[in-house]
Amino acid sequence: MPDHRRSPWTPLAPLATLILVTAVTGCSSPPTNNPDPDDIDQGIRTFDFRNTLWLDYSTLSGTPILLNLKLKNGRFEGKIDSPSRQNETLKYEIFGSPAFADVDDDGDEDAALALQSADQGMQLSWYMWVWQDGSAQQLHYPFYRHSRCDAAQTEVHPAESGFQVSTSLKSQKDTCAAPPMKKLQYFVSARNGYPIRIHPAPSAPDRDCFSEDMQKAVIRNPIAAKVAPEEAAPEIGEPEVYGRVEVSVTHEEFLLARLTTDERTVCGWVRRSAFGNQALEE
Numbered sequence: 001m002p003d004h005r006r007s008p009w010t011p012l013a014p015l016a017t018l019i020l021v022t023a024v025t026g027c028s029s030p031p032t033n034n035p036d037p038d039d040i041d042q043g044i045r046t047f048d049f050r051n052t053l054w055l056d057y058s059t060l061s062g063t064p065i066l067l068n069l070k071l072k073n074g075r076f077e078g079k080i081d082s083p084s085r086q087n088e089t090l091k092y093e094i095f096g097s098p099a100f101a102d103v104d105d106d107g108d109e110d111a112a113l114a115l116q117s118a119d120q121g122m123q124l125s126w127y128m129w130v131w132q133d134g135s136a137q138q139l140h141y142p143f144y145r146h147s148r149c150d151a152a153q154t155e156v157h158p159a160e161s162g163f164q165v166s167t168s169l170k171s172q173k174d175t176c177a178a179p180p181m182k183k184l185q186y187f188v189s190a191r192n193g194y195p196i197r198i199h200p201a202p203s204a205p206d207r208d209c210f211s212e213d214m215q216k217a218v219i220r221n222p223i224a225a226k227v228a229p230e231e232a233a234p235e236i237g238e239p240e241v242y243g244r245v246e247v248s249v250t251h252e253e254f255l256l257a258r259l260t261t262d263e264r265t266v267c268g269w270v271r272r273s274a275f276g277n278q279a280l281e282e
Contacts, residue, residue, distance in 0.1 A: 041108040042100070044131040049113055050074035050094060055140040056115060056125065063252070064229070066140060069115075091118035101158035103128055103190040110190070111136065112143070112156050112163050122148035126156055126165075128188075128195055141228045143188045143195035143205040149176040162189035162198060169210055184210055192234045196227045201266050202236050204228065206256060209267030214246035214258055217275055225268025229254030236268045249280045 056067040069076040074094040095114040103110045108131040117123045126144040129136040144165050154167040164187050168180035187199040197203040204227045222239035244260035254269040
């Protein structure tokens with residue numbers, strides 16, 4: 001089995017190397033539905049999150065990379081010799097305290113905890129850790145993230161089969177000093193080693209799914225969006241034709257899209273190739 005933690009950074013393109021996290025988080029016992037609270041294994045509460053290896057899905061340099069950060073007493077400071085952040089000193093620290101809930105219905109409590117970077121972007125990223133075989137395993141893709149400029153007041157609380165995220169959102173057109181105006185609340189869980197939004201509709205967990213800055217596009221063929229911008233990420237549902245498509249345009253291979261039918265709206269990551277030769281402008 002490949003091991004992402006053997007080097008200080010892991011490129012996220014191509015993404016075939018990310019299969020490890022999916023495999024690691026598979027259930028070793030049959031899942032149970034809403035186990036009795038008295039039967040919940042709370043072993044993860046004894047795990048030392050402050051002195052262990054963390055993964056950070058960093059996007060601050062443009063192309064996503066997976067950083068390996070060995071925390072000591074809840075902090076990391078050091079250089080990461082990656083192509084995009086060569087000889088750059090990075091600072092990270094754990095933010096707040098963990099929340100606990102059973103995200104994969106296996107009878108074990110899992111955890112959610114935030115990691116904050118102290119560089120110019122000052123990103124705050126919430127990650128899930130699942131309890132398996134007596135140890136905690138981190139899901140490498142964050143279920144929530146904001147930067148200092150977002151000025152978001154975010155709360156994460158336990159909920160049935162996952163966590164409740166309460167936060168706020170502002171337009172990308174606003175200045176950094178402008179306060180966020182749109183309040184958001186949604187619920188996240190885990191599927192095949194990735195976080196997934198489970199309410200109000202199955203979708204990618206990314207907060208930008210609620211953005212008003214997406215541009216309209218057309219996809220006439222059935223498409224299946226993914227919960228994360230990776231080949232290994234599970235699909236949200238079966239391929240479907242959507243009457244309304246809105247997309248957040250970047251130069252990456254996967255684009256975040258809001259997809260609407262007569263019955264519902266979902267949001268997920270769609271391959272750029274699905275948009276054909278449409279003029280998509282950043």
